[in-house]
Amino acid sequence: xxxxxxxxxxxxxxxxxxxxxxxxxxxxxxxxxxxxxxxxxxxxxxxxxxxxxxxxxxxxxxxxxxxxxxxxxxxxxxxxxxxxxxxxx
Numbered sequence: 001x002x003x004x005x006x007x008x009x010x011x012x013x014x015x016x017x018x019x020x021x022x023x024x025x026x027x028x029x030x031x032x033x034x035x036x037x038x039x040x041x042x043x044x045x046x047x048x049x050x051x052x053x054x055x056x057x058x059x060x061x062x063x064x065x066x067x068x069x070x071x072x073x074x075x076x077x078x079x080x081x082x083x084x085x086x087x088x089x
Contacts, residue, residue, distance in 0.1 A: 003061070004029055005037040008045035018045060023052040030058030040064030 006026065012019055022045050026036055036053040039046045040062030053060045 001032075001034055003035040003037050006049050008039070008049060010039070010041045010044040010046055012044045012048070019048045022048045025049075026052040026058070027056055029053070030056040035059040035061060037061045037063060040069075 006022070008022060026049050029036055030053055036049060036058055038049045038060065041047065041064070042050070050060050050062065
């Protein structure tokens with residue numbers, strides 16, 4: 001597998017085990033040479049996923065709609081490099 005998309009929230013969750021589990025998963029993916037694709041946010045579990053992958057020397061692709069980045073520019077991550085087009089009416 002070349003890439004795995006990790007679907008998780010922009011909240012860290014109610015228990016610290018959630019962050020630890022996300023970091024462990026990503027560590028294993030990177031160790032296997034798998035690129036990590038995630039939701040693009042720099043907060044919560046999404047940040048934990050991206051930070052863990054980068055710390056392990058992995059490749060990270062953040063995917064986020066431009067409209068969401070525009071609304072939340074205060075925390076738009078620097079490594080979000082795939083923007084999705086706006087939805088069609």
